[in-house]
């Protein structure tokens with residue numbers, strides 16, 4: 250029932266896989282670099298304990314079933330420090346990191362919103378020591394990335410348990426299933442259902458934006474932002490899409506954050522005007538260190554979007 254004809258590629262494909270994760274205990278649909286053997290079930294990774302460590306139990310209900318009302322910020326994580334980010338590796342980097350040496354690595358590009366999704370989840374779950382970042386220059390990739398790490402040659406990808414997997418939405422779920430930390434997917438079935446709807450919409454949302462950047466974006470994208478405004482009205486127990494912070498916020502955060510800047514800088518348009526819920530959501534997101542620490546330099550981001558979407562025809566996915 251998840252294989253609708255006529256919708257292929259991008260995040261929709263990813264979303265179908267996400268559904269499988271939730272409904273099949275034998276799910277094995279993660280993207281695995283063919284260079285490194287047959288796809289294997291994500292659940293064969295490290296077995297997550299039923300009760301995350303107490304200090305991490307600040308997200309979705311886990312053992313207690315009681316939903317905490319706060320999320321991680323630098324104020325409530327003892328000893329929380331800003332991470333020193335690794336340098337970006339480009340084509341002058343001749344050797345990959347020591348692959349499959351037992352280290353878990355998240356390959357990202359600082360400018361990439363898809364990679365940012367997974368990076369945020371890794372930060373929020375407090376996995377900075379457990380998952381090392383490797384930053385790639387998308388404009389001048391090291392040749393070893395495609396040859397030895399991830400044949401798709403895209404970011405993000407995650408090296409874990411002797412395999413490399415990709416697709417940002419799959420990876421959000423993979424972190425949820427295989428690592429400790431605050432839960433990012435709700436237990437409440439009505440929230441789960443809405444989460445699925447919103448995750449499915451991410452692809453449409455992003456495509457709408459990228460398509461109309463070259464037209465009249467303020468006019469043409471209004472309904473997509475209105476969709477989000479309506480969605481943010483659904484649950485009243487918090488300012489996030491499902492009330493409490495979840496992987497839905499992570500899926501949208503990097504994109505909405507970037508679009509807000511681009512609309513402001515290029516078209517002098519405030520995407521939150523007349524959309525109070527969206528404004529409040531952005532404000533709330535900006536209180537979450539796990540997210541703000543992944544934000545790219547504003548001027549460079551705008552420049553990169555202008556180059557990529559406003560001058561030459563694009564292929565983002």
Ligand SMILES: N[C@@H](CCC(=O)N[C@@H](CS)C(=O)NCC(=O)O)C(=O)O
Nearest residue numbers: 361363387403404405416417565566
């Ligand atoms: N559907 C993928 C999309 C990933 C993607 O398109 N990443 C871009 C960077 S933002 C990429 O690596 N593109 C290849 C390139 O630029 O050479 C996901 O959700 O992870």
